[in-house]
Amino acid sequence: MAPYIVTPDTVESGPSDIPDWMPAQFSTFCVEITQHFNPGTKYKATINDDIRYLGGTNTDTEALKESVKKIYAAYLNGALVDGVGDDIDGNIVQRSVWGAQGYSGYSITAEIGDIIGPSTSFDPDDIAGWNDVKVLNLWGISDNADNQSQLVMTPVPGAGILGAIGLGLASWRLRRRKVTVES
DSSP: OOSEEEOOOOOTTSOOOOOTTSOSSEEEOBOOSSOOOOTTOOOEEEEESEEEOGGGSSSOEEEOOHHHHHHHHHHHTTOOBOTTSOBOOHHHHHHHHHHHHTOTTOOOOHHHHHHHSSSTTOOGGGGTTGGGEEEEEEEOTTTOOEEEEEEEEOOOTTHHHHHHHHHHHHHHHHHHHHHHHHO
């Protein structure tokens, strides 16, 4: 049942390359419809802008569609709710992800389509961070086989630093204005 919960861990062959920003567990959805993974099994992983096939050693890739990124961002932002405020079923979200990626037999549901826009009920905050959605490509540890591609949200590099600098400058400017007024 979707979404799946991923727990990053070390691989059997050596130390982990898990990024510091990656949470201990996170919810995700499958991107590839024909590939499968076994929950609880350890895999090698790469984080990319596209879906990688055949061990990632060739140019057989597929771009992750913008609408897939928006669906996942809306899911993470808690915006995927139905008309009465209940969370949309994870399996409906999964089928919408496959439909958005272009797999035949699947489509984006109307309620999810309204949330990710454009529509009269579209709210840009619902899909905040959508451009930071990447593909977590999973590979077999011993055979480098393509097992599955999952969705993951990466942090915006330097956003916290830029925000802190902005607050510092605003504070300094406010303090300077107070000193000028008192003089």
